[in-house]
Amino acid sequence: MSEENKSVSTTGHQWDDEEGYPLQELNNPLPTWWLYTFYFTIALSIVWWILYPAWPMSESATRGTLGWTMHTQLREELAAAKQGRAVYEEQIDSMSLNDIVKDSGLKAYAESAGKAIFGDNCRPCHGQAGQNNTPGFPVLNDDDWIYGGKLANISETINNGRGGIMPIHLESAGGSFSEAQVNSLVDYVMSLSGMDHDAAAAAKGKALYNGDASCYTCHGNDAKGSLKGKADGEEIDDSVGAPNLTDAIWLYGSSRDVIYKTIAYGRNGKMPAWGEGFQGFGKQLTPLDIKKLAIYVHGLGGGQ
Known part of the structure; x- marks a missing residue:
């Protein structure tokens, strides 16, 4: 801003260049829309503090007038998800393995759930998706089966376990x-x-x-x-x-x-029982879990 223009407010900072022309810093007001937006965010934060948990205290925090917590939301979402799965769970529980795989929707659901069960319980020995490379634990995605690769065979293996004995000859x-x-x-x-x-x-x-x-x-x-x-x-x-x-x-x-x-x-070699006569390393699987797991293993690529 030139020195002659005195009608505009400045910050008071001034720099002179080598030729003696002053350079001043303007002090223009903030745009009205920006200023009101800023005020609105302040008002919104006050409302938020009132409605939701916000301020930490010695043993907990202010709870807010809505009584909302992340734990409550999680429980509600889990309950909704469980309710959404219930229709599939009831059908799988009441149907035979062979009938389940004939229904594409039920089969897809069982395979998805079985994959999670496999990851939690079976992957340490049989590897990701049954692609095991550790001696003594069979690969599950080929068609080489010792006790049979039909759904009933796989279900029996998971439920009751297997105990293979090769005798000593020397x-x-x-x-x-x-x-x-x-x-x-x-x-x-x-x-x-x-x-x-x-x-x-x-x-x-x-x-x-x-x-x-x-x-x-x-x-x-x-x-x-x-x-x-x-x-x-x-x-x-x-x-x-x-x-x-x-x-x-x-x-x-x-x-x-x-x-x-x-x-x-x-x-x-020993395959532990995960159902009846439980010998697993985590929690005992329910008959419903075993059905879903058998369908997942059967679908890995080698099922008969």
């Missing part, structure tokens, strides 16, 4: 066979899935497999496992849980050392 560990005999069994098992092996030892192992070691009674004469194989022409009970030895899918690993350890010292 004589020094409590079994009935020498080191050489155990190694011949190892070579035969490796030959079944096309792995490098000693052919002469594998031939001896095959004789043991179908003879004194009686491996065929669980794994079948063709080593296809208790679900697909037969022992002397007879079906094997599905509850045996003997794996297929010909598909190159390994629960504990495929190296010679791991296979030797399995045959020589046995295995005692």
Whole structure:
């Protein structure tokens, strides 16, 4: 502002440039709309302080005339969500697993709820979405099943648990066979899935497999496992849980050392029961939870 213009209010600050022309800072008033907006926010904050919890006190805070709290709102929202789920929960509870998956809406709801249950209880052992890479815990998104991949099989596994027992074979560990005999069994098992092996030892192992070691009674004469194989022409009970030895899918690993350890010292894998006879690590699952979880696992990609 030039020095001659005295009609406009200034802050009193003045700077002179090198040529002696003064530069002054104006003191223009705030725009009316902005000023009233500012006053409105002050009034609104006072109303807010009256209606809602606002000022902290020694043991609590002012509660406000509406009595609102975040805890109350949360409880109301949870109750509303529960009420919204009730129609699905009642239908799933009263229907069979096979009928549930025929209804696309119910199936989608069950899979979504089952995913949450899986994350809370099953993921530590079986991995995210069943994609496990830890030896001893089966992958759940392929089609390799030990006890069966139908909805009823999966539900039974979750509810009652499973206890797979591979007996000890090495004589020094409590079994009935020498080191050489155990190694011949190892070579035969490796030959079944096309792995490098000693052919002469594998031939001896095959004789043991179908003879004194009686491996065929669980794994079948063709080593296809208790679900697909037969022992002397007879079906094997599905509850045996003997794996297929010909598909190159390994629960504990495929190296010679791991296979030797399995045959020589046995295995005692255990899937805890999450329903009846609860042996889980969190809370016992309800029959409704087990239904939803079975449908989720079945839908991971390998369900039969």
